[in-house]
Amino acid sequence: MTLTDQRLDATFTALADPTRRAIVAHLAAGDATVNELAAPFDMSLPGISKHLKVLERCGLISRTRRAQFRPCHLEGEVLGAAVDWIETNRRTWAERFDKLDAHLREIQRDGDDDNG
């Protein structure tokens, strides 16, 4: 398994949980401490910390060592790699349909010409 594959595995695993997605969305808007991230959830701090560790392991977030506050920071480039993989394949799929659509229109037009 390549390093890219390992990273994508870890990123998609991290995103496959609603609490972790909510944390990512919160951090997209700005850095935040663990307490700030935990506030909207009915979850213990150790519970939130466990999710943060999953996000940290795949490189989606980083934490500075600034005293006890340690704000969490989103590493947006990691989101970029995940979005690129999906978008490349989604585009290949969409282009196939565009071609099929154009082909069907051509057949339709040829039929109209023959009948007209």
Add this chain to the structure above:
Amino acid sequence: MTLTDQRLDATFTALADPTRRAIVAHLAAGDATVNELAAPFDMSLPGISKHLKVLERCGLISRTRRAQFRPCHLEGEVLGAAVDWIETNRRTWAERFDKLDAHLREIQRDGDDDNG
């Protein structure tokens, strides 16, 4: 948990595996049978079928009932929903950096004016 959350959980879980991603990439280029999908992998047909079931459960692929061939088909809209979620958050993150960058340039320019 909302239905959207459940779907995103299932989609990201499905994408968190290199064999399943390779299957999605293959199907993006065109429909294929289980035998065709299994060909590039050193994996038994039941092994591949297990992966196909995960992809089918989250709606990423569908299978027609055409005799024993049953070609698999990629449902690209499901990829679209996943890409939209990531891209929305990636953009929020990127805009924050653009604003910060513009702000820093302004401070720099003001400093240059004062000194000039």
